[in-house]
Amino acid sequence: MRDRQASRDARRAREFEAFVAGAGGRLQHAATLLTAEAPDANPRARRLLTLALAHTYACWDRLRGEDPYDCARQYLATRFSRGTWHQYGAFGRARPHPRSPLAALAPQERLILVLRLYEGVAEEQAAALLGLPAERVHTICDRATATLLHPARTAAPRAMGGARVAPS
Template sequence: MARGDDEFVEFVRNSSTRLQHAAYLLTSDRHQAEDAAQAALAKTYAAWSRVRRKDAYAYARQVLVNHVIDGWRRPIRENATEEIPERPSGLDVAGAVVQRKWLLDALRTLTDRERAVVVLRHFFDLKESDVAGELGVSVGTVKSTNSRALTKLRITAEDGTELIGGLGR
């Protein structure tokens, strides 16, 4: 193994699930989310010697968001498969499906920027200044975009559907 590979393997174990979940919130597609998380981890590994002593998770998160945004700009078409996905055992599947459907439908009502701001702010618990830095916009833009997006989500919730739980926690 190359120097630092053990650290990277540990990093992947600790962060891949959360990165994949965030990608799912951004894309609303499990397969695209898996691809985006893998791409983010691959690019993080390529830069590992540079980022491992800094905040590697922040780097991977930024790569993930940029990758998903690039996908919005250049959508890739995929063919459906007949393979049935595995089901987790011991969970309230119906409740989880209702919650996931509501959240994804609600997130789809947002613009791409609004969705990115909401996921970075509330799923990743980033400060407004950090979101602004990752998206390359001003803090004021993050504040107004977040406010507008949350208003849209509240209106969606008041229209008869209710969000069960939080944004991915």
């Protein structure tokens, strides 16, 4: 009985290690995009990834044919969503790193954009995962994409001694 349990645990550990070796990098990149941290300094993204992988490992035996990557991605997204809401409020912003490609976006915009464009999650699936109407997900994704493609222009600095005033 013990030998069978040990064998099962060893097989489970090998399967999970193979999963992490194959999917860990992509999940890490997704978490880094979500947190808008610098790729080389991303403690919040690493924490998100660790929690998602721990959850996936805990559910490993119950997956029964389900995609473990999908399980990890769902947990990553919901944990980020809840964490952002509780830590920063409904409309709050974490301070993204200026080198992050998604630094200009709000957390919800980043989440939807990463799910839709980076992860390739269908609009309806993203909406169901986040508890939003599909139309809202579509609108947020369009707005986030427009923000990235057409960033706000900064005002040009004023020239010193520009226009002269004519004497009266």
